[in-house]
Amino acid sequence: MTDASAPDLPLISARGISKSFAAIEVLRDVDLDLRRGEIHALLGENGAGKSTFAKILAGVHRPSRGTLALNGEPVEIHTPIAAQRLGITLIHQEPISFPDLSVAENLVLGRTRGSPLAPVPWIEMAREARRLMDLLGVKIDVNRPMRGLSIADQQMVEIARALASDSRLIIMDEPTAPLTPKEVETLFGIARRLRNEGRTIVFISHRLEEVRQLCDRVTIFRDGNKIATDDIANLSDGDIIRLMIGRPLREYMKKQGTTIGEVALKVEHLSSPGLFSDISFELRKGEIVGLGGLVGAGRTDVARAIFGVAPAQSGTITIDGKAVTIASPSQAIGLGLAYVSEDRAISGIFRTLSVEENITAAVPRQIAPQGVIRRAIARTLASDSVRKLRIRLASLRQPIGELSGGNQQKAILARWLLTDPSVLILDEPTRGIDIGVKAEFYEMIGDLAAGGHAILLISSELPELLALCDRVLVMSEGRLTADIPRAEATQESIMRAAVPRSSKTAVAA
Amino acid sequence: AAHDFKIVYIGKNTGNPYFDSITGGFQDACKQIGCQFEFVAPATAEATSQIPLIDAQVQKGVNVIAIAPNSPDAMNQALDAARAKGILVLAVNGDLVGNESHRDANILPVDFTKTGPNQVELMGSLIGYKGDIAILSATTEAPDQNTWIAAMKKTLAEDAKYKDMHLVATVYGDDQPEKSTTEMEGLLSNYPNLVGVIAPTTVGVAAAAQVVQQRGIADKVHVTGLGLPSEMRDFIKDGTVKAFQLWSPYNEGWLAAYFADGVLNGTIKNEVGQKFDVPNLGSITIGDKNVMNTQAELTTFDASNIDNFNF
Amino acid sequence: MNALRAILLRREMGIFVAIIVFCAIVGILKPRFLELDNLRVILLLVPLIMIAAMGEMLVVIARHVDLSVGSTLGFAAMMTALMFKLHPEIPFYLGFPVAIGIGAVLGLINGITVIVFRLPAIIVTLGTLYLYRGLTFIASGARQIDRQFIPSPLKAMSANSPSYWLPWIVIIAVVVVLLAYWFANHTRLGRQVYALGSNPAAAPLRGIPVTAVTLAVFAISGALAGLAGILYASRWGFVNPSNTGWGFEFQVIAAVVIGGVSINGGVGSVLGVVLGVLLLGCVSAALPLLGIPGTVQSAIFGLVIIVALVIDQTVRERGVQALTTTRGARA
Amino acid sequence: MNALRAILLRREMGIFVAIIVFCAIVGILKPRFLELDNLRVILLLVPLIMIAAMGEMLVVIARHVDLSVGSTLGFAAMMTALMFKLHPEIPFYLGFPVAIGIGAVLGLINGITVIVFRLPAIIVTLGTLYLYRGLTFIASGARQIDRQFIPSPLKAMSANSPSYWLPWIVIIAVVVVLLAYWFANHTRLGRQVYALGSNPAAAPLRGIPVTAVTLAVFAISGALAGLAGILYASRWGFVNPSNTGWGFEFQVIAAVVIGGVSINGGVGSVLGVVLGVLLLGCVSAALPLLGIPGTVQSAIFGLVIIVALVIDQTVRERGVQALTTTRGARA
Numbered sequence A: 001m002t003d004a005s006a007p008d009l010p011l012i013s014a015r016g017i018s019k020s021f022a023a024i025e026v027l028r029d030v031d032l033d034l035r036r037g038e039i040h041a042l043l044g045e046n047g048a049g050k051s052t053f054a055k056i057l058a059g060v061h062r063p064s065r066g067t068l069a070l071n072g073e074p075v076e077i078h079t080p081i082a083a084q085r086l087g088i089t090l091i092h093q094e095p096i097s098f099p100d101l102s103v104a105e106n107l108v109l110g111r112t113r114g115s116p117l118a119p120v121p122w123i124e125m126a127r128e129a130r131r132l133m134d135l136l137g138v139k140i141d142v143n144r145p146m147r148g149l150s151i152a153d154q155q156m157v158e159i160a161r162a163l164a165s166d167s168r169l170i171i172m173d174e175p176t177a178p179l180t181p182k183e184v185e186t187l188f189g190i191a192r193r194l195r196n197e198g199r200t201i202v203f204i205s206h207r208l209e210e211v212r213q214l215c216d217r218v219t220i221f222r223d224g225n226k227i228a229t230d231d232i233a234n235l236s237d238g239d240i241i242r243l244m245i246g247r248p249l250r251e252y253m254k255k256q257g258t259t260i261g262e263v264a265l266k267v268e269h270l271s272s273p274g275l276f277s278d279i280s281f282e283l284r285k286g287e288i289v290g291l292g293g294l295v296g297a298g299r300t301d302v303a304r305a306i307f308g309v310a311p312a313q314s315g316t317i318t319i320d321g322k323a324v325t326i327a328s329p330s331q332a333i334g335l336g337l338a339y340v341s342e343d344r345a346i347s348g349i350f351r352t353l354s355v356e357e358n359i360t361a362a363v364p365r366q367i368a369p370q371g372v373i374r375r376a377i378a379r380t381l382a383s384d385s386v387r388k389l390r391i392r393l394a395s396l397r398q399p400i401g402e403l404s405g406g407n408q409q410k411a412i413l414a415r416w417l418l419t420d421p422s423v424l425i426l427d428e429p430t431r432g433i434d435i436g437v438k439a440e441f442y443e444m445i446g447d448l449a450a451g452g453h454a455i456l457l458i459s460s461e462l463p464e465l466l467a468l469c470d471r472v473l474v475m476s477e478g479r480l481t482a483d484i485p486r487a488e489a490t491q492e493s494i495m496r497a498a499v500p501r502s503s504k505t506a507v508a509a
Numbered sequence B: 001a002a003h004d005f006k007i008v009y010i011g012k013n014t015g016n017p018y019f020d021s022i023t024g025g026f027q028d029a030c031k032q033i034g035c036q037f038e039f040v041a042p043a044t045a046e047a048t049s050q051i052p053l054i055d056a057q058v059q060k061g062v063n064v065i066a067i068a069p070n071s072p073d074a075m076n077q078a079l080d081a082a083r084a085k086g087i088l089v090l091a092v093n094g095d096l097v098g099n100e101s102h103r104d105a106n107i108l109p110v111d112f113t114k115t116g117p118n119q120v121e122l123m124g125s126l127i128g129y130k131g132d133i134a135i136l137s138a139t140t141e142a143p144d145q146n147t148w149i150a151a152m153k154k155t156l157a158e159d160a161k162y163k164d165m166h167l168v169a170t171v172y173g174d175d176q177p178e179k180s181t182t183e184m185e186g187l188l189s190n191y192p193n194l195v196g197v198i199a200p201t202t203v204g205v206a207a208a209a210q211v212v213q214q215r216g217i218a219d220k221v222h223v224t225g226l227g228l229p230s231e232m233r234d235f236i237k238d239g240t241v242k243a244f245q246l247w248s249p250y251n252e253g254w255l256a257a258y259f260a261d262g263v264l265n266g267t268i269k270n271e272v273g274q275k276f277d278v279p280n281l282g283s284i285t286i287g288d289k290n291v292m293n294t295q296a297e298l299t300t301f302d303a304s305n306i307d308n309f310n311f
Numbered sequence C, D: 001m002n003a004l005r006a007i008l009l010r011r012e013m014g015i016f017v018a019i020i021v022f023c024a025i026v027g028i029l030k031p032r033f034l035e036l037d038n039l040r041v042i043l044l045l046v047p048l049i050m051i052a053a054m055g056e057m058l059v060v061i062a063r064h065v066d067l068s069v070g071s072t073l074g075f076a077a078m079m080t081a082l083m084f085k086l087h088p089e090i091p092f093y094l095g096f097p098v099a100i101g102i103g104a105v106l107g108l109i110n111g112i113t114v115i116v117f118r119l120p121a122i123i124v125t126l127g128t129l130y131l132y133r134g135l136t137f138i139a140s141g142a143r144q145i146d147r148q149f150i151p152s153p154l155k156a157m158s159a160n161s162p163s164y165w166l167p168w169i170v171i172i173a174v175v176v177v178l179l180a181y182w183f184a185n186h187t188r189l190g191r192q193v194y195a196l197g198s199n200p201a202a203a204p205l206r207g208i209p210v211t212a213v214t215l216a217v218f219a220i221s222g223a224l225a226g227l228a229g230i231l232y233a234s235r236w237g238f239v240n241p242s243n244t245g246w247g248f249e250f251q252v253i254a255a256v257v258i259g260g261v262s263i264n265g266g267v268g269s270v271l272g273v274v275l276g277v278l279l280l281g282c283v284s285a286a287l288p289l290l291g292i293p294g295t296v297q298s299a300i301f302g303l304v305i306i307v308a309l310v311i312d313q314t315v316r317e318r319g320v321q322a323l324t325t326t327r328g329a330r331a
């Protein structure tokens, strides 16, 4: 639906957009023009207000002040449906799915019109769904229920939806976070094609290199204010980062000379039919071992197995030289393991509980020595962490559900750091976390290793693996395909091991 | 003499058609006498559910509390409090067995010891005094039904007249139509040569009749028991049920009202052995434990007389 | 469909096994239980629950629950019976639109309260459970409507005269089941019910008319309870303000959940619920046949509910490992 | 503290307002209602519900529900009464450990079934609601235990003799409430209950002993129902197999939810539940006093539940917009 109206007239022009949640103003007088046929990046630290702005455009939130105009015509976007009617689609930061419905149904849901009793075209629906999935080069049985799909797969379904609804404005809120490089490429290809069709794309990401590859212009948010909008070409990475965090970024350098001690965790021939098989590796005190691979390779499942969430069928686990059987997470915790899981929404936070309780959740004995809680201790522990990790919040007693994605992630990390574990498993710990904080994370992880902790770092971000790890293990289709020492580790060597033997990308088991 | 006293009747539970006709008796009697009548009842027949009602009535200052007790003893304190305030407390249709001291008098339709034998005799007359019969009762702990069933068993065992009638089963429908129906179905399936079912409870007898009607086996299986004409009329008319029995609940209310009037105005002494006359009922005698009956024998309803009864 | 279908099949398989096992045992003890004659008894027991269960199923799939079905049944039945009592000239079949309409209105009241005040359905309908029961008392002056006031043709619909093997009441139930199946699986609204229950938070973001869907399921549940109401009058030949529909909600919900509908919404199939209802029917028919005393029956009823669910669950668990964690959390 | 505290305060404020409004209205119509004398009547009405509600609250906060409290109360009361009947020599106070112990066991059975078979609590306890009731019938031979078998000192605990204004039964309830408050807010286990209810999926990953916590809440709920059971014997002086505790679960759950405990788990406060129970107490005490006929009472009871929740909700909504989306979806 390209518009006849003058091409220089912006598709969307936002004026003085402000938004407050419970008296906290999280967006302040944002003016922004989105041109037809451009890919426009929104950058900013966690909690800067990117998602909130996106949600306002998509009718999820109503602005407390300010106006929106579409092709110069003032518009009120009351609801997501209204937004859809206007041709605005939002791909949410946390993928939305209806677990009990088939993938195909998830794709068409809400787009179909017609009477409530209109028959459901099962056949056509499935065909259309398959077409879209092929377009994205994803192999998912479109008739299987959504439940059980990895976040990556869910994200791809989200994207497919957006494509299907032929919108003139598509907003992607950190769509690449869980995707493989290959998937990202496909996505970018499609995004460019859409732009050339004259559509507008808003692209939110924390990965600068992606922004450079894809985007024409960038707008930078800080603390709910729009700091700058400019062509990407006119800004160096340094400029962008300075604008984002208001200070120059210290480049993180792996501390050298952390003495690597004896074996802390030893895994032998760990297998779990359908998910992974014959996984063996060691993890030494003071060592940071990366676990790379494509999304869906089975890394999370390995982690879940070691941590006793879904114990492996066969294989042995040895901790500090003692063979152990871990049947439950509480056992794992007892043995000094800690696991920062990958999807915080589902298995991370206690939504209704305060930030304080979330942070102290894993250390009941510290805050309640005799089973009775000492508020004072809890509060100090929590506020220390909040300061350390620069978590942005209104109050320690605020329900954690109100924090921005990144800040929630920080709170969860803080929780585990409190347990002072001997073996720390981090599953995509920096997903959705801004550069400023990432640097802090890296430092912290380094310190932890230096402090004699053994760390298993699951990450899909190669630079992260390269920067941090002493060794990089690579998984592909549920098997360990490489064990690369820091010296030899390069993007190429890792990717080579990560790409499945059978050229097709791994999909849901 | 003051005839405009306030009398309240507290039923077992609301929506129980049986109490509708008792209430009718109260109302008509009060029209004659000039007293004010009110009917209240809890939503459920729960043992404690009548207590707040009693308290409330006492506070409202009624002169007479007539009650169909849901429990033989739960109300004791409440009733004592009422009598302490000089309120006349009558148990109507059901008594505080073992706690008679907590009420002034008790009005029962008939001498309940007659119910069992009468029912057995009626059933015998229907089936020619021979064959397998069963009993479909209310709840397992219903005190009245249990005394009647005991009496039936005794009669069947001791009276030679009934030696060819065999009681093969006693089941309980909890006075719920659904449960009574399934129990009835169960009886029919389990005892193929059953010739008669006695249901000494209004819900049970209607449910049993319904099953027989639907199966069209009225000629094989005879249903009788204690039923309300209003509920049984159809079954009598289409021949599903030949005859059933009951007393007149209406007369219970009628008698209670006149008795209360008499006692309050000193024309009746509430003492064992006292006699007094009541319009339409003739002479009534206050029996042992201050118990009065409205009639000597149960009334038998059949095609010939069913239309003469409006309750 | 294989993946989804496979799971669904498993679900129903569980309860199906339960029924077979139960009937087999009873059949061995009492061969008569398996006779055609007794099957008819069962079929006459279930229609009311079956019809109401179809509505309850939709409500539960939408992640709500309707505790007021029993009271709705009672109120609709009472109003219809009163109509017949006051206007004997009205043809009996007009009772159906009336009863269904009244039920639908009560259902809408539930739905509106849930939507407007954003209250959990379990507690709203707990309230209306009492409210509608009370209204029934008020409307009826706490008087039972006796059988002479119920039109004979209406009562005849439940009588299984030899002329046709299946009484009308059963046929009506079958039709309702078929309609429910079509609605749940082949209409847009039906699928939106599943979507809503599957992820209520996301539903509005996907442009699902949450209000409309919610009102729809409650209205349907109410309407079907109303239909069950007039059939109650047909089946039992009277309507009583306190007995009619009392405790009905427990049986309906038990049937629905035994039928494999997830209390957490989004999951459930008509076939499963039908089987759930039949299992309960078999049990109620079997107990008296086995001569089990009334005192023991409610204990057994309770046991059956649990055992059925356990069998269902264990059968389902097998082969669906991938989901265990999730379900574990939900259980 | 401010943010969360503020919300909590608001929550209770809503129901508090409801109570004031209601009592004011009744007081105007019937000044007697506000007299000390009548307050004692209310205080005597609520202890059983109050005690059971504390247990139910914990269960609901853990995102479960216990429908079997009524039957548990009945069974515990019956067993204790039977004990006194068969062994009159046993001192009455021994009845407490017995009743509480029996209740705890029944509660554990609920919890174990929920955990082992990963079944939704609502349906497990629906099953045990029938099961425990049936066991009560069996154990008692369906016979009521009359007052002469209940030890006099036990009955005396409910009689409000002039010597002390508050009868024991009330004091016991108060103690239970204080313990519940301490447990819910100041113990590790207590907070773990909130965490579990807040996100069952995450709980195990955080090393929260899900099994232990679940068993704990059900055991506590059962134990308190057992305590309520012996107090029932004390209050009413008899135990009846079918009446004792019948429909009790509805009142308890109503009180808990009116008290602002979220059916979706993770949210709820002792203060709120106490107010919820008191509101119901006021209503039950007021209706007969106002001379409202039994026919209308259940309608009013239903209305009160809904109206109370609506007031509570609207008061809460104000100023907590931030959360509306979430709650909207949940409602």
Ligand SMILES: Nc1ncnc2c1ncn2[C@@H]1O[C@H](COP(=O)(O)OP(=O)(O)OP(=O)(O)O)[C@@H](O)[C@H]1O
Pocket (backbone or CB within 6 Å): A021, A022, A026, A044, A045, A046, A047, A048, A049, A050, A051, A052, A053, A093, A392, A401, A402, A403, A404, A405, A406, A407, A432, A434, D322, D323
């Ligand atoms: N529903 C809500 N209620 C209260 N506060 C909210 C809500 N949603 C967002 N916020 C606040 O608004 C601010 C901006 O959040 P937003 O999600 O827009 O940040 P973001 O730029 O998307 O960060 P991230 O990169 O971590 O996603 C945050 O401080 C967050 O705490």
Ligand SMILES: Nc1ncnc2c1ncn2[C@@H]1O[C@H](COP(=O)(O)OP(=O)(O)OP(=O)(O)O)[C@@H](O)[C@H]1O
Pocket (backbone or CB within 6 Å): A147, A148, A149, A150, A151, A152, A178, A275, A293, A294, A295, A296, A297, A298, A299, A300, A301, A302, A342, A428, A460, A507, A508, A509, C322, C323, C325
């Ligand atoms: N919690 C879960 N429940 C069900 N299935 C899961 C779960 N986690 C992973 N899977 C399945 O196992 C497959 C392997 O996914 P897994 O998350 O282990 O890969 P990964 O390498 O960790 O990728 P990611 O970057 O998504 O963590 C996924 O495709 C998914 O279908």
Ligand SMILES: [Mg+2]
Pocket (backbone or CB within 6 Å): A050, A051, A052, A093, A173, A404, A405
């Ligand atoms: Mg965001």
Ligand SMILES: [Mg+2]
Pocket (backbone or CB within 6 Å): A299, A300, A301, A342, A427
């Ligand atoms: Mg993973």
